[in-house]
Amino acid sequence: MALVEARQLTKVFRRPDKDPGMRGAVKHLFVRRFVDKTAVDHVDLSIDAGEAVAYVGPNGAGKSTTVKLLSGILQPTSGEVRIDGLSPQKDRIAVSHRIGVLFGQRTQLWWDLPVSESLAVLRDVYGIDHGTYRRRMARFEEVLELGEVLPVLGRKLSLGQRMRADLAAALLHAPPVVYLDEPTIGLDLAVKDRVRQFFRTVRDEGTTVMLTSHDLGDIEGFCRRLVIIDEGRIIFDGDLEAVKDAFAxxxxxxxxxxxxxxxxxxxxxxxxxxxxxxxxxxxxxxxxxxxxxxxxxxxxxxxxxxxxxxxxxxxxxxxxxxxxxxxxxxxxxx
Amino acid sequence: MKPYTAHARAAALSALAYRGNFLLSLGGAAVQLIALLAVWKVLLADGQVGGFDWPHMRAYLVVAFASATLVGTFVDFRMSHRIRSGLVALDLVKPVDYQRARFAETAGGVWIEAVAVIVVVAITVAIGGALDTPPGPMLGLFAASIVLIVPLKFAVSYLSTLACFWTENFVGVLWARQALTGLLSGALVPLAFFPGWLATTAQWSPFAGLTSTPALIFIGQASGTHAVLLVATQLGWVLVMWYGARLLFRRGLRRLTVNGG
Known part of the structure; x- marks a missing residue:
């Protein structure tokens, strides 16, 4: 059985349907109309251990929603998800030890504490012993040059520093499955290169990675498999190099x-x-x-x-x- | 337990980052305490109102100040922000119970408020003389009811921040709740001043435990079985709201939409 498995996964959001302007807003107070928007539409996906999958699609295609369904943040309208045989919605705690999630547009660092304190909280949250913690931190230092970031308060981090710290936070517990959602958004070229280098070491250690990005530079040379989603449906799932050969x-x-x-x-x-x-x-x-x-x-x-x-x-x-x-x-x- | 002590510790550390804000709001509360003391001193200059004489009212107001300061509005803003900003998404992929983690943070941040309360009470005593304390067992019960303020106030705040799953706006909810708790907790005036039906309703509502219960025990207006019953009511409401909040949270998650990123 695959490590990550989604069957007929569907998520429908309900949005208020308001006419424009004040009139529409007032009218909506009395006559409530809603429209359903299918963000993810019967998606089947199965990812084996050790695979690096690029999950791409235009804005609003349903990429992030899929990631949130696969990590148990959102409840599917229908269909189901299995991570290592467990449901991330029902077995939340057990699954959380197996997955690491990075949302490039959000941070999980404590706003007013140094990065080192945020990581120490995560160490205790995941029950990582001090020896293992030191070893992993040494590795982050090596690849991400995390040392210079550790004493900085969460709110004083530059975007590049923040992303490196958030990467460490997402991977501190060495999860076998990692979702990276827009992990290089807004980064300068030098930091981007370093972060991409780090992804490759993570992949080479056997971690299963699902990467969502608009920057296809993140994908080339990193993912072998390409999945394209559009309007909630998977329109392509296959080998990245084969696509390149065929269309190059x-x-x-x-x-x-x-x-x-x-x-x-x-x-x-x-x-x-x-x-x-x-x-x-x-x-x-x-x-x-x-x-x-x-x-x-x-x-x-x-x-x-x-x-x-x-x-x-x-x-x-x-x-x-x-x-x-x-x-x-x-x-x-x- | 360790994940939660880690949250409490981090919250205790970050409380210091907001000391400026905190001291300002504390100053506001202290001014209010001084004003109330001055007004009641005049009103009670010769005699009693509703069974309160001046020494009793003074003690009541000091306890009310303490209970208002513990677990301040900052907790509401922090918790509602987590939901409105979508940070809750990141909490859901961690091996921690969301509610227990938020409680640990709340409890961790209380120390700075407790220190402030002790300082203000000490100043009040230094200026206006010692407060009469209740006899031993009742003092113990008073301490228990003060400690219970922390989970009780947390539960009230937590429940109202869960409204963000539905309203996507928090300030309105907070104002409504503050108006309600201000009145029904006895923070504005002692519940004994209300008409009978309202006083009874308020006394057994979850809000009385926020101010009235510890204050009445401290000044000796509630004692013996009556006092035990009031503290038991506090505890009962803590349990009811704690488990009720779990149900509500589960329903709220179904409403969760996290847009972008």
Whole structure:
């Protein structure tokens, strides 16, 4: 049986349906109307021990709601969740020892106490003995440079410091399952790199990780499995590299020419490719499939039309693929 | 037990972070105490009102001040903030009982208020002379009823902060509750001044235990079986509200929506 298992998981929120303005607000006091919004819609998900899963989707797709259902914070409208065979809603205390949750937009640190005190509370809450605590803290120091953060009061932390401290807080009890919800939101590049490095060490130690992020840089090189959710439904669940291979077929050759090449002329010279206007009339973008055409072919087809001053090739990243999935331009088959 | 002592300890430490706020609100309460003492001294200059003479009323007001200061409004704001801000979500993924953890925090923060009460009472005694204390066993009962203020007040606050699951607004709930407790606890005027039916209702309500019960025992207006019964009522309400709050919390969780992040 999988370590994390969701079957037909559904969450429906009820929202007041008010007409705009004062009139609507007053009317709502007397005539209460509500609309149901299905945030998570019959989601089936099963994650094995040691997997690192990227859970992505546009804003409002139901990512965070899924994480809250999987960690037992929200009660599902229907369907069920099992973590290591236990229900996080019914066996809350037992499950809480097995999961660690980081919400990038929230902190669990005590506002007016130094970080070290917040962590000490968690040590006692999870019943971690002092030897183990010291060992884990030493590791956090090594990868997250936590030492400099420990004496700082919760409310005086910078965002980067706060996120590192919150990561330590979420992982202090070495849970076998970790949910990371937007763990790098708002961080600068240097801190982001360090945090991502830390995720890799966590994964390499065998921890099961489910990562939700809008920053696909968090995902590449970290997660092997990609799950895409949109409007509460899972629309793709499969291997991340396979998606990349399948949809990274496309290349864009950006060309700068000495004299203006009319788009029609370029299109006539390259019937198999899509020609787009560039930033100036002297720039062109040629979109082609690398299995039917080569960059050399494109260059030699354009050469008779004008002198080429410069060119470069764009490889689409997983980000482009996912952006096209969100916009409905691309439908992935798992 | 250790998770809860850890919460209590952290709350005790963080109480110091708010000493500025606390001292200001304490100053306000002390001014109110002085004003009430002055008014009642004039009113009771020659004789009694409703069975209270000046020494009794003075002791009553001092005890009322102490019970108002213990477990202050800060506790309400802290607990309602947890629910409204969605921090409760993070509490739910911890191996702790939410209610016990909040109680541990409340109990942990009481020490600073207790110190303040002792200082203010000492000043009052230094200026106006010693207060008459009840005989030994009744003094013990008085101490028990003062200690019971902590879980009782916690339960009242905790229950009203749970309203945030439904109202998503707390200040209105707090004002309504303060008006109700101010009146029915005997903090405004002793319950004996009320018309009979209201006095009886108030006496057996959970609120009397917040002020009236310890104050009446201290000044000797409640003694013997009557006093034991009043303290038992305090304890009874603590238990009823403690378990009632658990039911309400479970229902509230079903209403929980945590938006964003």
């Amino acid at each position: 077929r496309e290349r864009i050759l950006n060309v700068q020419t000495e004299t203006v090449v009319p788009l029609e002329a370029a299109r006539a010279a390259l019937p198999g490719a899509a020609i787009e206007a560039g930033e100036t009339p002297l720039h062109l973008g040629v979109r082609f499939d690398r299995f039917t055409m080569t960059a050399g072919h494109v260059v030699s087809a354009l050469a008779p039309l004008a002198n080429l001053v410069d060119f470069n090739v764009d490889e689409p990243s997983i980000e482009d693929v996912i952006r096209r999935v969100y916009s409905g331009e691309l439908v992935l088959q798992p």
